[in-house]
Amino acid sequence: MTLDFGKNHWLLFGVSFFGFIALAYVVGIGPAIWVQNHTQPLPGSVAPTALETEGLKIYISEGCVYCHTQQVRPLKMDGVWGRPSAPGDYAYVRPVGVWQPYASAILGSERTGPDLSNVGARQASDVWQYLHLYNPRSVVEGSIMPAFPWLFDIKAAAGPNESVVPLPAHYAPATGVVVPDARGRALVAYLLSRRQVPIQGYGGAR
Amino acid sequence: MIDVISTTTVARPLAVPKTRVEPVADSDSRWVRLVFSYVGWATAWLLFGTLVGEYLGIKFVAPDIDHVSWLSFGKLRPVHTNTLFWGWSSLAMLGMALYVVPKTSRRQLFSFPLAYVSLVLINVSVGVGDVLLMNGINNGGQEYREYIWPVQAVFSIGVTLIAYNLIRTIAARGIDEIYISNWYIIGGLLWTIALLVIAYLPWYQQNGISETVIQGFYMHMGVGMWFTPIVLGLTYYTLPRLLNKPIYSYSLGVLAFWTQMVFYSMIGAHHFIFAPIPWWLQTVAIIFSVGMVVTLAAGTGNFLLTMRGSEHAIGRSYSLPFILAGVLAYFLFSFQGTVEAFRSLQALWHFTNYTVAHSHLTMYGFVGFLIWGTVYGLVPRMTGHEPSAVWVGVHFWFALVGYLLYSGALMIGGTMQGRNWISGSPFVDSVTDMLPYWLWRAVGGTLMFLSHLVFAYNVWSMRPRESAAIRAGVAASGAA
Numbered sequence: 017m018t019l020d021f022g023k024n025h026w027l028l029f030g031v032s033f034f035g036f037i038a039l040a041y042v043v044g045i046g047p048a049i050w051v052q053n054h055t056q057p058l059p060g061s062v063a064p065t066a067l068e069t070e071g072l073k074i075y076i077s078e079g080c081v082y083c084h085t086q087q088v089r090p091l092k093m094d095g096v097w098g099r100p101s102a103p104g105d106y107a108y109v110r111p112v113g114v115w116q117p118y119a120s121a122i123l124g125s126e127r128t129g130p131d132l133s134n135v136g137a138r139q140a141s142d143v144w145q146y147l148h149l150y151n152p153r154s155v156v157e158g159s160i161m162p163a164f165p166w167l168f169d170i171k172a173a174a175g176p177n178e179s180v181v182p183l184p185a186h187y188a189p190a191t192g193v194v195v196p197d198a199r200g201r202a203l204v205a206y207l208l209s210r211r212q213v214p215i216q217g218y219g220g221a222r
Numbered sequence: 223m224i225d226v227i228s229t230t231t232v233a234r235p236l237a238v239p240k241t242r243v244e245p246v247a248d249s250d251s252r253w254v255r256l257v258f259s260y261v262g263w264a265t266a267w268l269l270f271g272t273l274v275g276e277y278l279g280i281k282f283v284a285p286d287i288d289h290v291s292w293l294s295f296g297k298l299r300p301v302h303t304n305t306l307f308w309g310w311s312s313l314a315m316l317g318m319a320l321y322v323v324p325k326t327s328r329r330q331l332f333s334f335p336l337a338y339v340s341l342v343l344i345n346v347s348v349g350v351g352d353v354l355l356m357n358g359i360n361n362g363g364q365e366y367r368e369y370i371w372p373v374q375a376v377f378s379i380g381v382t383l384i385a386y387n388l389i390r391t392i393a394a395r396g397i398d399e400i401y402i403s404n405w406y407i408i409g410g411l412l413w414t415i416a417l418l419v420i421a422y423l424p425w426y427q428q429n430g431i432s433e434t435v436i437q438g439f440y441m442h443m444g445v446g447m448w449f450t451p452i453v454l455g456l457t458y459y460t461l462p463r464l465l466n467k468p469i470y471s472y473s474l475g476v477l478a479f480w481t482q483m484v485f486y487s488m489i490g491a492h493h494f495i496f497a498p499i500p501w502w503l504q505t506v507a508i509i510f511s512v513g514m515v516v517t518l519a520a521g522t523g524n525f526l527l528t529m530r531g532s533e534h535a536i537g538r539s540y541s542l543p544f545i546l547a548g549v550l551a552y553f554l555f556s557f558q559g560t561v562e563a564f565r566s567l568q569a570l571w572h573f574t575n576y577t578v579a580h581s582h583l584t585m586y587g588f589v590g591f592l593i594w595g596t597v598y599g600l601v602p603r604m605t606g607h608e609p610s611a612v613w614v615g616v617h618f619w620f621a622l623v624g625y626l627l628y629s630g631a632l633m634i635g636g637t638m639q640g641r642n643w644i645s646g647s648p649f650v651d652s653v654t655d656m657l658p659y660w661l662w663r664a665v666g667g668t669l670m671f672l673s674h675l676v677f678a679y680n681v682w683s684m685r686p687r688e689s690a691a692i693r694a695g696v697a698a699s700g701a702a
Contacts, residue, residue, distance in 0.1 A: 021400075021405075021476075022399050022400055022476075023398055023399060023400065025389070025392050025393055025400055028400060028405065028408075029389065029408055029409075029412060032405075032408070032409045032412055032413070032483060033412040033413075033416060035483060035484075036412070036413045036416055036417075036447070036483060036487060037416050037420075039483075039484065039487040039488065040416065040417070040420055040439065040443075040487065042488075043439060043487065043488050043490065043491065043503065043506065043507075044420060044435065044436055044439035044440075044490065045420060045426055045436075047435050047499075047500055047503050048426040048427065048432040048433075048435040048436050049426045049432070050500075051429075051431045051432050051435060051499065051500065052426055052427075052428055052429055052431070052432035055429055055431050055432070076360065076362045077358035077359070077360065078294070078296045078297070078358065079294070079295065079296020079297055079299060079300065079358075079360075080296060081296075081364065082295070082296055082299050082300075083295070083296075085573060087497055087498075089496035089497070089569075089572075090496060091496065091569055092644075093569075093643045093644045093646065096646070096649075100498075101497070101498050102498050103431045103498045103499075105430070105498070106429060106430025106431045106434075106498075107429050107430070107431075108429075108430075109429055109430030109433075110428065110429060111362075111424065111428065112362060115359060115360075115361070115362075115370040115371070116360075116361060116362035116370075117371070117424040118361070118362060118363065118424050118427040118428070118433050118436075119362075119427055119428060119429050119430050119432070119433040120362040120363075120430075120433075121362065121363050121364040121433060121434065121437055122430060123364075123430070123434050123494070123497055124364075124573075125364060125365060125493065125573070125577065126573055126574075126575075126577065126578070127573035127574070127643075128575075128653070129653075130649050151286075152285075153285075153286070156650060157650075158650050158653055158654040159285075159650065159653065160281075160282055160283075160285040160653055161285065162281070162285060162294045162295050162296065163285075163286065163289055164294070165289050166289075166291045
């Protein structure tokens with residue numbers, strides 16, 4: 017039994033494997049446990065409704081997170097998106113299903129489109145959100161966001177409790193009217209729920 | 223007999239004459255077929271994954287090109303990244319490891335059937351995972367963790383079986399020393415197995431912030447503790463083998479190994495600078511991102527000093543230029559990662575397309591090129607069939623120019639994006655101003671994709687064929 021890493025494979029591989037796990041505990045698992053135990057919902061925040069949670073699932077499923085952050089940094093240039101994000105903003109982000117037994121990753125890593133932390137306060141109109149989702153270019157010239165027509169139904173006429181998306185002629189289908197389906201309604205409910213809870217001295221939606 | 227050469231009739235060859243490989247010594251056809259199966263499947267995933275990438279690049283300049291759910295950007299982006307991670311890069315480097323580990327251990331691979339089981343499991347996980355992603359069924363996670371846990375579990379079993387297979391091979395080695403390549407290869411396998419388990423256990427990822435801490439850790443280690451060590455390990459074999467001289471310093475390789483394990487492990491949180499995760503964790507990540515320069519300098523210096531004095535051999539080889547380009551990219555673009563971790567520069571570049579450029583410079587310019595150098599360097603030595611030097615050259619230049627164009631455009635554009643945001647102009651300006659850069663990115667991406675078609679052709683021309691034909695070919699080229 018030699019203690020030479022170059023000759024004793026069990027020593028070399030054992031130290032590599034368990035050493036890495038120890039390091040992973042220091043900068044991964046340990047801090048994760050700590051923040052999990054020390055994060056509380058912000059005072060005044062409310063738990064998401066069933067519909068909003070359904071909307072979060074659509075948000076994750078459609079991959080919105082690849083172009084939109086929900087993470088306002090404590091930098092001057094991020095001021096347009098709201099107050100700096102706090103850990104408590106994410107306390108209600110919880111696992112959503114058996115295939116997603118983790119909290120959903122919504123902080124994002126790229127801002128090809130705007131930050132959405134406070135979009136419910138910034139664009140509070142559901143009509144605008146539906147128009148934008150059906151085809152973003154119908155309301156924002158120069159947008160490169162994908163259109164999401166599969167979150168809508170095209171019907172001959174709207175039902176009693178359905179609202180028609182008032183599309184400009186150029187984007188409207190040749191016949192029939194466009195109404196959001198259940199998934200589209202859930203997603204918009206989720207987006208409208210993205211309102212930062214005020215923290216005294218740091219701002220937020222009213 | 224001397225020809226009189228007239229200045230008017232000099233025939234200029236398209237490529238400088240390249241050295242041919244020596245006659246095949248590794249005649250175990252079972253082994254050759256196994257390694258080639260990995261390379262072949264990897265190449266198929268490369269073509270698929272980069273075709274998807276090409277299409278995604280087009281969507282930036284033509285967002286209404288289709289209105290089909292499973293072709294939408296949000297569904298296809300993880301298909302692109304995961305296919306190229308787990309399908310192409312992983313299978314290609316594992317296939318070459320299945321050659322290098324037995325070779326440097328002077329022992330036959332422990333189990334051939336087991337290695338095929340791993341190949342099937344990894345292929346199944348990538349195939350099923352991609353179909354699920356296109357249907358919007360994902361893990362809810364971010365980059366490189368999008369396959370749902372049953373899919374990634376299948377992948378992990380495949381990787382674990384390869385680790386077992388190779389460790390048994392090394393344990394039964396025919397020499398006293400564990401060659402340095404095997405430190406890196408087994409290190410990468412063991413770290414990644416641990417990493418996948420850590421990333422997919424749910425108990426400490428139950429709210430948005432604890433999940434983010436793990437995501438930062440995972441996202442970096444998925445690259446830095448998997449692709450980096452294993453392709454470096456392959457290079458520690460391929461480079462000395464192709465140059466026919468020993469590695470410059472064994473001890474530098476050992477130093478780089480341990481610093482890789484300690485420093486790289488600490489830097490994951492630099493993906494979430496300014497996020498509401500603990501500030502000390504971000505600072506630790508930045509400090510060790512600087513420490514990483516030690517690893518980079520030791521590794522790159524070792525390779526470059528090994529190459530010193532062999533410039534002619536590199537110019538005469540069709541595989542060594544890939545390795546030279548890959549080694550330089552390793553240093554330059556990992557160092558770029560160090561610089562990007564600084565808070566002052568994160569403020570400018572975070573969330574911009576600069577990050578996309580960085581990930582392509584490293585995964586493509588570093589990992590991809592070292593894999594290609596190893597494949598071109600070693601596969602002909604197994605099968606006895608060489609690709610055409612001209613087509614390898616076309617692959618090299620299309621890939622090199624393509625990725626530099628791609629990344630150059632996104633680095634300039636990304637910097638502009640950041641400056642746009644700082645200046646406080648309307649957000650949509652940062653989108654419309656990017657259009658020319660996205661167009662150049664698509665042009666670079668097209669060159670990259672074309673180079674992969676050439677690579678696939680070259681792989682086909684290196685395929686193992688009947689051994690009698692190989693011997694006849696060797697005899698013929700020996701007589702010429």
